[in-house]
Amino acid sequence: MNLTGQRSGGYQSLAGKDSEIEELLETVIATQPSHASSSSSDAAVLPTTVQRKNLNAYYSDSEDYYEDDNSSTYSDHDEKHYARDSEAVFQEPPKLTRGNRACLAFLGLLLVIWVGVAVVLGIARLNRLVHMPMEDMRPFFEVDDMFNTSFSPKYDFLAWMPIGADGVYSRIDSNGDIVLTNVDGSEPKVFLPGANVTDANNEQIDFFAFRVSPDEKFVLLSTQARKQWRHSFNATYLIYDMSSYKVRPLLEHADEPLVEHVAWSPVGHTLAYVQNNNLYVYEDLTTRHQVTFDGAPGIFNGLTDWVYEEEVYTSTNALWWSPDGTALAFLRFDETEVPEFHFPIFMNNQKQAPAYPRDIMMKYPKAGYPNPIVSLHIHRLKAGAGAGAADAVPVVAPTAANPLKAVDLSYTFAATNMIIAEVKWATVDSSALLVKVQNRVQNHEKVVLVDPAQYKGKVIREWDAGKEDGGWIDMQQSYYYIAPSKFVPEGGYLDIGNNAGYNHLALYTPVDNPQPKWLTNGEWEVSEISAVDEKLGKVYFISAEKSSMERHLYSATLDTAERRPMTSLTEPGYYSASFSTGAGYYLLSYRGPEVPWQKVKKVGDEKFNMDLETNSQLEAAMKEKQLPTRRWGTVDLGGERECNYMEFLPPGFNPAEKHPVLFQVYGGPGSQLVDAQFQLGFSAVMSAAEKLRYVVVVVDGRGTGYKGRKFRIPVVNQLGKLETEDQILAGKHWSTLPYVDHKRLAIWGWSYGGFMATKVTEADAGVFSAAMAVAPVTDFRFYDAVYTERYMNLPSLNAAGYEATAVTNMTGFENLDYFLVHGTGDDNVHVQNTYSLIDRLTVAGNHRYKLHVFTDSDHSIRAHNANHEIYWRLSEFLYESIGGYVEELHHH
Structure with a gap:
């Protein structure tokens, strides 16, 4: 049955009323107060709902x-x-006896009483009719509305420019011009006219990104991107000369392999780029130097391989210029021993599928199998790059016969047991390099200070979390070098580290000092460093100090650690910030819970306020729909821990009425779903759609982030156990609430959330009636080594843990409706996970599950209209399985 009308058309809708239940935080969406009534011809009358009579x-x-x-x-x-x-009556009036008179009196009394009651009831009914709220005829928020950009908040991105005064940013306008704007309100200026960027036929070339050289003499233009994995792509690059107004290609020949990564030197106009997995330096845009010569399908120089791109750097970049532009540090990845994984692409982006699918081969290290061997290299471009002994070390140009040697890190971990998690220059020149090295399972970390001229280093501090508390070390890149100043006389660097079980801001001064000066502390966590103003001696950062569900911007002084909020703490808020190159201005983005907005602010001047985005279109669109409300709080699970929760309450929510409930879960280590960010997605649809109107519940159980290590690390070596227990306990708690139909609880999730929904199904606790899993891991022996071993250790050392984590018991799948969805082109969570589970269900003779695969879709499931289709099918499955608010259906 089509629960939301035609998939490409409009929908019939009902009205709604705000919840009367106490709200723990301000609601994210304002709705109109009214009672619900059915106007659809095929809909059953809503149970226990006040109906307006005709x-x-x-x-x-x-x-x-x-x-x-x-x-x-x-x-x-x-x-x-x-x-x-x-006629007889008038002829002869009857004679009344005493008994007749008594009867008449009694009947008269009854008549008076009857009339009185009727009058009272009539007045009461009239009063109810007069005071009954008008029916809200606005349509409900449905599946198609998810894909209407009017309901998506817009966020502008300011590309802050190191040109002229602080506060200049750039953008590409509709004409293809690069325009520079100053926040001081001065007239915007065209920096590069798009009409100047033309090909040999004098046709204007569209470009999607640009980067200006530090001396402002050249502009690097990016065009014709070709996607690889989640973050990686290759592209065609052009160089625009600001003096001659001419455009030329970065590469010399049109038939050369495309460039995979490119970066300007911090000074002048020298480029480093990666082509065909080899690193090149284009010095002053006049002379090309090949730095590496061994680039191959399994050898990457200056560019991350798949697993480092996905799990370590969340980027393709693996090269770092020194601040003075005289040296270049980069990583080399050797995937020779990493096993291959193959999967087919059936349609190959064609309407008619080719007879033979295209085979994709990727090097994918699964748990227990070889990781890429990573090594650190430094290419010195000029003599004197460094201090002291470095001045006497000559610069030798690498060749194929005499390649660059690797920096010796053998005293940290063996090559097969090493992950280089972060690289950062700790100097104003090129004399010192900080390198964060971790063991393979990421519970032991060593920070190395490298002398680039000598290709050697020393361990300046380390943390063995495995011995300290048994947990892992979070993967993050948060080093920030601080030059010597009156605030930090000896210089140093900032990091986010473990302070009594919580992530906090640490200053290490001087650079080789193993003991931190903590700038923040307490039972809350810092999430990121936004900027540092060394002239003012301040660091700006985002933290969850007010609430683990919120994010606010703060400043702290580097010398006294005085901390001040820069966003209002009186109302719930979730903020991010982007600072100008001089840190004098910042783009403040309010991301919820109300309609998001963006303003440009000036440090130290509260009166300065430039509206950049108000999302007025979104606000207007929301007024045209009936939307759910949200509330947040904590719930006590197991009598020993407080877990954050969030509820979406449907329009017209009445706590005296029974509602079906949908749990959304992710639950991966360090993750967070319950927060104050604006949300108007699938959860809103499930709560507001006319025939569904679920109460949607999200609970962040053990293992999730921003509540300290004691809350996170208990899941180590047993993924899926404690997290499943918490979701089941949450389901049991909600099933006791008066507004919940305890017979109609469902749970769903994507990726790790799909794993969780599947583990809940396997647990067979009798709480949920339906479960939906999208692209789930079903056996962590199939997932990548860097992520999996961080939390599960090596399979050879934790065989029982891996066996318990895998979904192997099919009994629970007989007792609820289970929907399994996957994309066949998923390079992240391979469809092998789904096929393995299907085989187990087949062997068990289970007939109750449903399966849908999306051809060629990757982990995001977007290929060939799949992203729209998947949400329609998820909502349809739930309606067919446990029904909605309007009616309960079950086909089993």
Whole structure:
């Protein structure tokens, strides 16, 4: 049954009323107060909902009642008999006895009482009709609305420019011009006219990104991107000369392999780029130097391989210029021993599928199998790059016969047991390099200070979390070098580290000091460093100090650690910030819970306020729809831990009525779903759609982030156990609430959330009636080594843990409706996970599950209209399995 109308058309809708239940935080969406009633011809009457009567129908019903009553006694004979009796009455008035008078008096009294009651009831009914709220005829928020950009908040991105005064940013306008704007309100200026960027036929070339050289003499233009994995792509690059107004390609020949990564030196106009997995330096845009010569399908120089791109750097970049532009540090990845994984692409972006699918081969290290061997290299471009002994070390140009040697890190971990998690220059020149090295399972970390001229280093601090508390070390890149100043006389660097079980801001001064100066502390966590103003001696950062569900911007002084909020703490808020190159201005983005907005602010000047985005279109669109409300809080699970939760309450929510409930879960280590960000997606649809109107519940159980290590690390070596227990406990708690239909609880999730929904199904706790899993891991022996071993250790050292984590018991799948969805082109969570589970279900003879695969879709499931289709199918499955607010259906 089509629960949301035509998939490409409009929908019929009902009205709604705000919840009367106490709200723990301000609601994210304002709705109109009204009671719900059914206007759809195929919808059943909503149970226990106040219905507005049609007055004409009411009186017609009354007339029909009296007509039916009279018709049972009247006839032509009766009318004649009545006439004769009436005539006799007038002829001779009857004589009343004492008994007759008593009876008449009693009947009169009954009549008076009846009339009085009727009057009272009539007045009461009229009063209810007069005060009944008008029916809200606005349509509900449905599946198609998710894909209407009017309902998506817009966020502008300011590309802050190191040109002229602080506060200049750039953008590409509709004409293809690069325009520079100053936040001081001065007239915007065209920096590069798009009409100047033309090909040999004098046709204007569209470009999607640009980067200006530090000396402002050249602009690097990016065009014709070709996607690889989640973050990686290759592209065609052009160089625009600001003096001659001419455009030329970065590469010398049109048939050369495309460039995979490119970066300007911090000074002048020298480029480093990666082509065909080899690193090149284009010095002053006049002379090309090949730095590496061994680039190959399994050898990457200056560019991350798949697993480092996905799990370590969340980027393709693996090269770092020194601040003075005289040296270049980069990583080399050797995937020779990493096993290959193959999967087919069936349609190959064609309407008619080719006879033979295209085979994709990727090097993918699964748990327990070889990781890429990573090594650190430094290419010195000029003599004197460094201090002291480095001045005497000559610069030797690498060749194929004499390649760059690797920096010696053998004293940290063996090559097969090493992850280089972060690289950062710790100097104003090129004399010192910080390198964060971790063991393979990421519970032991060593920070190395490298002398680039000598290709050697020393461990300056380390943390063995495995011995300290048994947990892992979070993967993050948060080093920030601080030059010597009156605030930090010896210089140093900032990092986010473990302070009594919480992530906090640390200053290490001087650079080789192993002991931190903590700038923040307490039972809350810092999430990121936004900027540093060394002239003012301040660091700006985002933290969850007010609430683990919120994010606010703060400043802290580097010398005294004085901390101040820069966003209002009186109302719930989730903020991010982007600072100008001089840190004098910042783009403040309010991301919820109300309609998001963006303003440009000036440090130290509260009066300065430039609206950049108000999302007025979104606000207007929301007024045209009936939307759910949200509330947040904590719930005690197991009598020993407080877990954050969030509820979406449907329009017209009445706590005295029973609602079906959908749990959304992710639950991966360090993750967070319950927060104050604006949301108007699938959860809103499930809560507001006309025939669904679920209460949607999200609970962040053990293992999730921003509540400290004691809350996160208990899941180590046993993924899926404690998280499943918490979701089941949450389901049991909600099933006892008066507004919940305890027979109709469902749970769903994507990726790790799909794993969780599947583990809940396997647990067979009798709490949920349906489960939906999208692209789930079903056995972590199939997932990548860097992520999996961080939380599960090596399979050889935790065989029982891996076996327990895998979904192997099919009994629970007999007792609820299970929907499994996957994309066949998923390079992240391979469809192998789904096929393995299907085989187990087949062997067990289970017939109750449903399966849908999306051809060629990757982990995001977007290929060939799949992203729209998947949400329609998820909502349809739930309606067919456990029904909605309007009616309960179950086909089993």
